[in-house]
Amino acid sequence: MVVKDMMPNFELFQPTQVKDALAILDSYGKDAWKMAGGYDSLVWFKERIKRPKAVIDLSGIAEMQGIKETADGVEIGALTTLTDIENNSIIKTKYRLLADAVAKVASPQIRHAGTIGGNASQDARCLYYRYGLPCYRAGGTTCYADTPEGINREHALFESDRCVAVTPSDGAPALVALDAKYVLRSSSGERVVGSEEFYVGPKIDITHMTSTKPEEILVAIRIPNTWAGSHFYFEKVADRNVWDFALVNVAAALKVQNGVIRESRIACGGVSAVPRRLTAVEEILKGQPMNETVAKLAGNSATRGARPLNYNGFKIPLMANLVTRAVRDAKA
Amino acid sequence: MSTPDITRPDPAPTGRVLRHKLIDRIYHWLMALSVLILMATAFLPILGWKFEWLDLHWITGVVLTLAVLFHIIRAVCWQDIWAMFLGGQDLRDITGGGKPGKYTPAQKLYHLGVSLLILAAIGTGLLMLLKIDTPWWRRDPYWFSDTQWGVIYAIHGFGAMALITMVMIHIYFALRPDEWRLTRSMFRGWMTSKEYLDHHDPKRWKAKEDA
Amino acid sequence: MQLFRHANSIYGGSDVIIGASYDLLLWFAAAGAAFILMHAVFKAVTKTGERASH
Numbered sequence: 001m002v003v004k005d006m007m008p009n010f011e012l013f014q015p016t017q018v019k020d021a022l023a024i025l026d027s028y029g030k031d032a033w034k035m036a037g038g039y040d041s042l043v044w045f046k047e048r049i050k051r052p053k054a055v056i057d058l059s060g061i062a063e064m065q066g067i068k069e070t071a072d073g074v075e076i077g078a079l080t081t082l083t084d085i086e087n088n089s090i091i092k093t094k095y096r097l098l099a100d101a102v103a104k105v106a107s108p109q110i111r112h113a114g115t116i117g118g119n120a121s122q123d124a125r126c127l128y129y130r131y132g133l134p135c136y137r138a139g140g141t142t143c144y145a146d147t148p149e150g151i152n153r154e155h156a157l158f159e160s161d162r163c164v165a166v167t168p169s170d171g172a173p174a175l176v177a178l179d180a181k182y183v184l185r186s187s188s189g190e191r192v193v194g195s196e197e198f199y200v201g202p203k204i205d206i207t208h209m210t211s212t213k214p215e216e217i218l219v220a221i222r223i224p225n226t227w228a229g230s231h232f233y234f235e236k237v238a239d240r241n242v243w244d245f246a247l248v249n250v251a252a253a254l255k256v257q258n259g260v261i262r263e264s265r266i267a268c269g270g271v272s273a274v275p276r277r278l279t280a281v282e283e284i285l286k287g288q289p290m291n292e293t294v295a296k297l298a299g300n301s302a303t304r305g306a307r308p309l310n311y312n313g314f315k316i317p318l319m320a321n322l323v324t325r326a327v328r329d330a331k332a
Numbered sequence: 333m334s335t336p337d338i339t340r341p342d343p344a345p346t347g348r349v350l351r352h353k354l355i356d357r358i359y360h361w362l363m364a365l366s367v368l369i370l371m372a373t374a375f376l377p378i379l380g381w382k383f384e385w386l387d388l389h390w391i392t393g394v395v396l397t398l399a400v401l402f403h404i405i406r407a408v409c410w411q412d413i414w415a416m417f418l419g420g421q422d423l424r425d426i427t428g429g430g431k432p433g434k435y436t437p438a439q440k441l442y443h444l445g446v447s448l449l450i451l452a453a454i455g456t457g458l459l460m461l462l463k464i465d466t467p468w469w470r471r472d473p474y475w476f477s478d479t480q481w482g483v484i485y486a487i488h489g490f491g492a493m494a495l496i497t498m499v500m501i502h503i504y505f506a507l508r509p510d511e512w513r514l515t516r517s518m519f520r521g522w523m524t525s526k527e528y529l530d531h532h533d534p535k536r537w538k539a540k541e542d543a
Numbered sequence: 544m545q546l547f548r549h550a551n552s553i554y555g556g557s558d559v560i561i562g563a564s565y566d567l568l569l570w571f572a573a574a575g576a577a578f579i580l581m582h583a584v585f586k587a588v589t590k591t592g593e594r595a596s597h
């Protein structure tokens with residue numbers, strides 16, 4: 001029997017500087033694990049499914065904490081907790097979408113320690129994978145969720161490729177809608193990528209949810225001014241109201257002038273491996289009045305191309321309704 | 333029109349003999365392209381170059397399968413299939429240094445090796461198609477147990493990785509100046525009568541003049 | 544270096560083979576390079592290139 005619910009041995013590092021953390025990453029390579037709040041990581045370890053040789057606890061790195069206003073917007077340290085984001089006055093006044101989204105994560109306890117970097121980087125929650133089956137995402141050669149008998153109620157409607165797991169994050173769709181940029185640092189330099197590059201689907205990399213390389217650390221997330229003070233809407237539907245992952249969530253930012261939608265950015269979570277940006281819907285909405293008819297049109301367009309699995313067909317009307325509500329009810 | 337006898341002892345040194353028909357050259361280059369695409373789509377992502385590789389990989393695999401099927405049927409029904417098989421005469425050639433027929437023993441051995449590797453990769457690759465949705469079937473991994481799939485994937489992997497060695501060797505010989513006549517014949521179909529008589533035994537390979 | 548990729552069996556204890564190990568990639572490439580090098584050196588030393596009937 002595999003011993004579960006008991007932490008295996010690993011070497012623990014607790015650096016206080018990014019450069020020290022990077023040096024440890026360089027020396028351990030793929031055998032190192034970056035840990036922030038630990039709410040995703042510790043479960044993997046306890047279940048003995050992921051067995052890193054070295055764990056780098058980033059939580060002591062002051063440089064990666066806090067929220068500061070910049071000339072172009074706001075920079076959120078990757079270690080900033082979800083509670084701090086939820087309560088931050090800049091975020092609440094200018095980027096309320098993100099505050100609304102992180103407020104829906106899990107439970108107060110988890111939000112107190114869980115970080116925005118970890119929330120955006122967290123792994124898939126597919127039960128087969130989490131149970132430790134050697135599926136594609138675990139480096140194996142089979143998907144157990146998408147078989148004639150597979151239970152795939154929580155799984156993807158779009159863009160699946162062998163793996164049909166979805167992004168479980170509530171923060172990520174809001175970050176996509178706000179056009180966030182991700183600052184990734186390694187010992188050879190820094191790169192800043194947009195959401196379309198940061199989140200990766202199984203077609204590109206079936207064993208990772210983000211393009212963060214093993215030698216890189218996500219140090220901060222930058223949100224540009226572009227969408228500050230827009231009309232926002234976030235809604236999440238889960239089986240339970242707290243302590244549960246989204247079946248589908250929607251995050252929308254709309255620039256509305258005299259009741260007409262000038263521009264929008266809308267993303268849904270829980271429907272594909274990456275937060276799904278609804279570019280076709282955004283195109284449709286340009287120059288349209290913000291009313292029920294247009295909202296319905298947006299909802300119906302959002303699900304075009306969906307390919308339901310055996311048990312997740314219900315997500316199609318759910319997603320359509322959430323997008324309809326987002327376009328109809330977004331508020332400044 | 334009379335066909336000159338190019339197997340006679342002193343053929344015109346400027347004459348050409350046909351080594352590969354157009355159809356066989358097309359097959360060869362289609363296969364080469366397929367194998368290179370298959371190797372690139374298989375190994376580059378493993379080496380860290382991330383891109384959408386799967387569709388290109390399996391579609392190319394199906395193209396290669398059809399090409400190999402065509403080649404086998406053509407070799408059995410229309411070509412001298414024994415020209416590519418190793419036999420006792422080849423062993424005597426190696427030890428005695430006699431001139432070969434159309435193919436040298438080394439070429440036959442190479443062909444045998446590559447054939448086995450490609451057939452192994454194709455056979456296991458076709459089984460892997462059971463794991464993707466097509467218009468004809470829904471994917472279903474339970475055709476085989478995990479252990480059986482492990483063996484299928486291992487054969488596919490070993491076959492594909494061994495092809496790296498074989499392809500490297502093949503390209504090396506194709507680029508060697510002393511083998512250029514063979515490379516040229518794979519592009520243009522012919523070799524000169526002099527090359528033919530220098531390197532081959534006309535009794536064992538009765539070549540036709542290049543039209 | 545490993546010959547195979549393994550995964551933990553979900554039933555515990557034993558592990559299952561899930562494919563050939565990618566560690567071998569470089570070894571196969573190295574084998575090709577070694578053959579090429581040896582052949583090229585052999586040909587250069589024996590100067591049999593011109594009449595090679597490979």
Ligand SMILES: Cc1cc2nc3c(=O)[nH]c(=O)nc-3n(C[C@H](O)[C@H](O)[C@H](O)COP(=O)(O)OP(=O)(O)OC[C@H]3O[C@@H](n4cnc5c(N)ncnc54)[C@H](O)[C@@H]3O)c2cc1C
Binds near residue numbers: 038217218
């Ligand atoms: C019971 C439960 C319920 C939950 N419900 C929800 C929910 O409703 N909505 C939701 O969105 N999430 C939910 N979660 C997930 C939780 O929000 C996230 O796991 C948490 O925010 C992750 O943050 P962390 O700092 O604890 O991450 P960690 O566990 O420390 O890290 C998570 C992953 O991100 C990587 N990582 C972390 N920080 C960095 C960094 N700076 N650079 C590079 N890589 C990094 C780690 O290597 C790891 O792979 C739930 C989790 C639990 C346990």
Ligand code: SF4
Binds near residue numbers: 127128135144145
């Ligand atoms: S959906 Fe993805 S994570 Fe889940 S079993 Fe299939 S391959 Fe694994």
